[in-house]
Amino acid sequence: MALSLERDRTGGGATAFADLNQLLIELVDGVRNVLGDTFCGAYLQGSFAVGDADAHSDVDFIVVTKDDVASKQQAELQALHQRLYALTTPWAQHLEGSYIPQKVLRRPDPDRRPLLYLDNGATEFAFDNHDNTAVVRWSLREHGVVLAGPDPRELVDPITPDELRADVRWALAEWAEWFRSSDSISRRGLAVAVLSHCRILHTLTPVWWPRSASRVSGRSKSSTRSGDRLSVGHSTTDPIPGRRWASLLTPAAYRARSRSLAMPPNGLPSTETLT
Numbered sequence: 001m002a003l004s005l006e007r008d009r010t011g012g013g014a015t016a017f018a019d020l021n022q023l024l025i026e027l028v029d030g031v032r033n034v035l036g037d038t039f040c041g042a043y044l045q046g047s048f049a050v051g052d053a054d055a056h057s058d059v060d061f062i063v064v065t066k067d068d069v070a071s072k073q074q075a076e077l078q079a080l081h082q083r084l085y086a087l088t089t090p091w092a093q094h095l096e097g098s099y100i101p102q103k104v105l106r107r108p109d110p111d112r113r114p115l116l117y118l119d120n121g122a123t124e125f126a127f128d129n130h131d132n133t134a135v136v137r138w139s140l141r142e143h144g145v146v147l148a149g150p151d152p153r154e155l156v157d158p159i160t161p162d163e164l165r166a167d168v169r170w171a172l173a174e175w176a177e178w179f180r181s182s183d184s185i186s187r188r189g190l191a192v193a194v195l196s197h198c199r200i201l202h203t204l205t206p207v208w209w210p211r212s213a214s215r216v217s218g219r220s221k222s223s224t225r226s227g228d229r230l231s232v233g234h235s236t237t238d239p240i241p242g243r244r245w246a247s248l249l250t251p252a253a254y255r256a257r258s259r260s261l262a263m264p265p266n267g268l269p270s271t272e273t274l275t
Helices: 007-012 018-038 071-085 088-096 134-143 160-183 188-204 217-231 242-255
Strands: 039-044 058-066 095-101 115-118 126-128 143-149
Touching: 018 039, 018 058, 018 071, 018 088, 018 143, 071 088, 071 115, 088 095, 134 160, 134 188, 160 188
Parallel strands: 058 095
Antiparallel strands: 039 058, 039 143, 095 115, 115 126
16 A cells, blocks of 8 residues: 555655654645646655655655646745755755656656756756656555555556566666776765666566566665675675675675765766666
């Protein structure tokens, strides 16, 4: 059963963090006020949806619209996000998400068209295909937290394992191009790259799907499972599977969880979280 933000007003909540829940109420109320009849729903996806969030997580949101967002509405939404960014709660600087028309959201988009997108730490919109992926649709449909609107299963068709695998293979190509074109990479950028590749490996390996035909994990869970998987078939005297990879994966997990907004000079590829 989908969790509704409305419960926060009666003692429940969409997340375990009261100040974040209040921020999400202000976000949804503001978005509804700007979009009016164009508003369809608002949701959390990513780590807060798949159960891998903690106090250092980004807040990945999706706003579904009935039509394309008009230019005037874009300007008003940007002003809203700038007001929210200035709030004192640290969560306010870590909202990240896209505005997606219903017709685009329904099925994976082969054209991967750019969407109205707010990056983590940003106060201005960009057009980016960051959230226009099968992985985001899967996260939203299977685990999305309802802030307002209908159950996401009414808005997104089932995502098949083949669609997820195709999605992360495309992401691999995006990462490869980013590495080739980058003159320098920040430590956080490299950490995100390592953990994103763990998630890709996890998604591409069917043996890790004992109970579900299609599955995507958060970064930290994927890094743990990838460490275990990478040790299989390799001779080692270490009795703990995956420990030989700890020197790479543990610092990467710590660095990627950092609340620092420092990013590589030319930005991460659009699939940097695969959520």
